[in-house]
Structures are given as structure tokens and as C-alpha cells.
Amino acid sequence: MPTVHLDLADRSYDILVEDGLLDSIGSLVQSTGLKGKCALITDSNVGPLYAQRVMDSLDEAGISSSCHTFPAGEASKSMSQSSALCSELINAGHDRASFVLALGGGVTGDLAGFVAAIFYRGVPFVQVPTTIVSQVDSSAGGKTGVNAPEGKNLIGAFHQPRLVVVDPMTLATLPGREYREGYAEAIKHAAIRDEAMIDDLNALDPSDQHPSADLLARNLAIKARVVEEDERETSGTRALLNFGHTVGHGIEASLPYGEMLHGEAISLGTRAALILSEQLNGFPRADSQRILQFLEAFQLPLVLSDHIETDTIMDKLLRDKKFSGGTIHFVLLTKAGSAEVSDQVTLDDIRNAIEQLRTPVDSDPTRG
Numbered sequence: 001m002p003t004v005h006l007d008l009a010d011r012s013y014d015i016l017v018e019d020g021l022l023d024s025i026g027s028l029v030q031s032t033g034l035k036g037k038c039a040l041i042t043d044s045n046v047g048p049l050y051a052q053r054v055m056d057s058l059d060e061a062g063i064s065s066s067c068h069t070f071p072a073g074e075a076s077k078s079m080s081q082s083s084a085l086c087s088e089l090i091n092a093g094h095d096r097a098s099f100v101l102a103l104g105g106g107v108t109g110d111l112a113g114f115v116a117a118i119f120y121r122g123v124p125f126v127q128v129p130t131t132i133v134s135q136v137d138s139s140a141g142g143k144t145g146v147n148a149p150e151g152k153n154l155i156g157a158f159h160q161p162r163l164v165v166v167d168p169m170t171l172a173t174l175p176g177r178e179y180r181e182g183y184a185e186a187i188k189h190a191a192i193r194d195e196a197m198i199d200d201l202n203a204l205d206p207s208d209q210h211p212s213a214d215l216l217a218r219n220l221a222i223k224a225r226v227v228e229e230d231e232r233e234t235s236g237t238r239a240l241l242n243f244g245h246t247v248g249h250g251i252e253a254s255l256p257y258g259e260m261l262h263g264e265a266i267s268l269g270t271r272a273a274l275i276l277s278e279q280l281n282g283f284p285r286a287d288s289q290r291i292l293q294f295l296e297a298f299q300l301p302l303v304l305s306d307h308i309e310t311d312t313i314m315d316k317l318l319r320d321k322k323f324s325g326g327t328i329h330f331v332l333l334t335k336a337g338s339a340e341v342s343d344q345v346t347l348d349d350i351r352n353a354i355e356q357l358r359t360p361v362d363s364d365p366t367r368g
């Protein structure tokens with residue numbers, strides 16, 4: 001089975017990817033040495049589809065569990081929801097010997113992971129991702145947290161999972177829009193670390209909701225190697241995973257949470273980052289086209305609606321974690337498959353790139 005090992009000394013873990021793994025979760029969890037009761041956290045869409053199967057598998061392995069469901073959607077990635085879940089876990093009799101299992105997409109993983117980080121000052125957790133966003137990106141790496149009204153992911157903790165179990169068959173029940181948005185993170189991985197994957201992704205059929213385990217594992221391996229180099233985003237390497245996210249997060253946070261899906265906002269942010277990479281780094285236009293063509297094929301937005309004002313986006317974006325000590329750390333591509341963190345991008349550059357997002361792709365001034 002495709003397995004990615006994420007090596008972080010005593011916080012190391014395996015990421016397992018194979019069709020049907022959902023029914024083996026009990027024995028897989030058991031093999032990590034986790035013994036306590038399981039607090040399964042899931043959302044109102046995923047719970048009815050998959051929670052019972054996971055609980056049955058845990059039961060077969062002698063692990064008792066309780067199920068805690070929150071309303072699906074980005075708006076639930078909040079302090080109030082994490083606090084409500086902590087109270088539920090306490091009332092269900094969980095204690096420091098328990099572990100959390102996150103069953104769902106990136107919202108569930110970030111929220112349940114954050115609950116695991118703070119519940120009784122931290123309990124172990126297992127990620128069982130069920131969306132493309134979470135199966136190529138968010139389930140690995142240990143970034144957990146919630147949104148603030150002021151911006152995305154501004155409250156959180158680094159808390160690595162003990163195990164990640166990816167069952168690609170769960171993707172079959174994802175609505176098409178939620179399936180396609182996740183590929184914004186896959187093309188991000190290709191753009192920053194794996195040029196050949198740009199072509200491989202362009203060869204995919206967006207309507208076939210059963211990607212190969214190898215493709216998912218290839219993405220997770222890119223993420224794992226970056227996280228191993230810079231777990232807590234201190235050296236700058238991990239910041240590369242934020243390609244497309246500075247403007248993307250600004251746009252996502254300018255609307256009520258959930259109105260634009262994360263991958264959709266990252267698609268717009270990717271176009272902005274490509275515009276700036278061309279302007280400031282001489283990134284080849286032909287390579288930008290290969291990335292934009294992919295986003296277009298997956299029906300991801302590339303043109304920013306006039307009702308989202310540039311000032312609002314700039315206001316949100318200035319609170320991003322990539323701004324520190326008065327300096328903007330902006331991820332630019334140097335060539336296809338290679339990126340850098342640049343301190344040379346000005347606020348005016350970003351503002352101009354946002355304005356260019358309002359024009360059709362072919363009319364970008366940089367595109368001649």
C-alpha cells in the first residue's frame with residue numbers, strides 16, 4: 001500500500017493510502033499503540049455517511065468510541081465550536097487517556113486537531129481525511145486551528161497526528177464542486193516542487209472522482225518532505241506551502257466563511273501569485289498557462305468578482321501570518337517546480353495583482 005512516512009523524531013507517523021482502509025481503522029489505530037477511548041469528531045455531512053463504519057471497525061479492535069458531530073462548513077472552524085466540542089468530550093467521559101479521531105475534510109481535521117491540541121492540554125489524534133483538500137494536504141503536517149473574524153487560521157497550534165488513514169473511495173460521495181476545489185492544493189504542490197506533476201494533473205478527467213492512491217501519496221510526500229525540513233515554519237521552507245495563499249486567504253476571509261471554498265480562493269490567489277512571479281521573477285508565461293489551464297479545466301475561479309473590494313482583501317491580507325516585523329514574505333515561483341519566499345514584493349505590487357484578477361485571463365497586461 002502507498003505509505004508516506006513523516007519523520008519528525010518522536011512525533012513521526014505514517015500516512016497510509018489505499019482503497020477501503022476505512023474498514024481497517026480499528027486495527028491500524030491499535031498498531032500505533034493508542035489504547036484509550038476514541039472521541040470521533042465529524043461533520044453533519046460526513047458523519048451519516050461514514051461514522052458508523054469507523055466506529056464498528058474501532059469496536060472490533062476493542063476500542064470504545066463516542067461520536068461528536070458539528071454543522072458542516074467553514075463557519076464551524078471557530079473558537080466557539082472548538083469550545084463546544086471540548087465540553088461535549090468532557091461530558092461524554094473523555095479524559096487524558098482518550099484520543100481524537102478526525103473524520104472529514106480540512107475543516108474537520110483543523111478543528112478536531114485543534115480540540116485534540118487543547119483538550120486536557122493535549123491528547124493524541126488520528127486523521128481520517130475524506131476530501132481532496134485533506135487527502136493531498138491538510139491531514140498531514142500538524143497545522144491545526146480555527147478562523148478569527150479578522151482572518152483565516154489566526155488561532156491554532158502545531159499538533160502532529162499519530163496516524164493518517166486515507167481511503168480514496170470516500171471521495172465518491174463528495175459533491176463535484178467540493179471535489180474539484182481540492183485540486184488547487186495539488187497544483188500548488190506541483191508548482192512549487194514537482195514540475196512533472198503539472199502535466200500529470202492536466203491529464204486528469206475532472207469528472208472521475210477516483211484519483212489513484214499514488215497521486216494522493218505523491219502529494220502527501222511533497223508535503224511531508226517540506227514539513228520535515230521546517231515543521232513550525234521558522235526557516236521559511238514551510239512557507240512555500242503557502243504559494244497562492246496570501247491573496248487567497250485575503251479573498252476567502254473577505255466573504256462570510258464558507259461562501260467561497262478554500263480551494264476556490266486559492267485558485268484566485270494562485271493566479272495573483274503567477275502574475276507577480278512573471279512580473280518580478282521572469283517566470284515563463286507558458287508555465288503560468290499550464291497551471292491556469294489546469295485550474296480552468298477543474299472549473300476553479302480565476303476572475304475576481306467586483307463585489308469583493310480590493311481594500312477589504314488588503315485589510316484581511318495584512319493580518320496574515322506571512323506578514324511579520326513589517327515585512328511581507330510572499331511566495332513566488334522561480335521556475336516550474338521551484339519556489340522562493342521573497343521580501344521584495346510591495347503592497348502596491350499585491351494591490352495591482354488583485355486588480356488584474358478582475359480581468360479575463362487572456363487580457364493580463366503581463367500576457368501581452
Ligand SMILES: NC(=O)c1ccc[n+]([C@@H]2O[C@H](COP(=O)([O-])OP(=O)(O)OC[C@H]3O[C@@H](n4cnc5c(N)ncnc54)[C@H](O)[C@@H]3O)[C@@H](O)[C@H]2O)c1
Nearest residue numbers: 045072105106107108130131133138143170173174178262
Ligand atoms: N491544516 C492544513 O495544513 C490545511 C491545508 C489545506 C487546507 N486547510 C483547511 O481546510 C479547510 C478546507 O477543507 P475542505 O475543502 O476539505 O472543506 P470541508 O472539510 O468543509 O469539506 C468540504 C465539504 O465536503 C463535505 N464532505 C467532506 N467529505 C465528504 C465526503 N467524502 N462525501 C460527501 N461530503 C463530504 C463536508 O461536509 C463539507 O460540506 C479550510 O479551512 C482550509 O483552511 C488546512
Ligand SMILES: O=C(O)C(=O)C[C@@H](O)[C@H](O)[C@H](O)COP(=O)(O)O
Nearest residue numbers: 137141143152153238241242245321
Ligand atoms: O501546511 C502548510 O504549511 C500550508 O501552508 C498548507 C496550506 O494549504 C493550508 O491552507 C494552511 O492551513 C495554511 O496555513 P497558514 O499558516 O497560512 O494558515
Ligand SMILES: [Zn+2]
Nearest residue numbers: 185245262266
Ligand atoms: Zn491551503
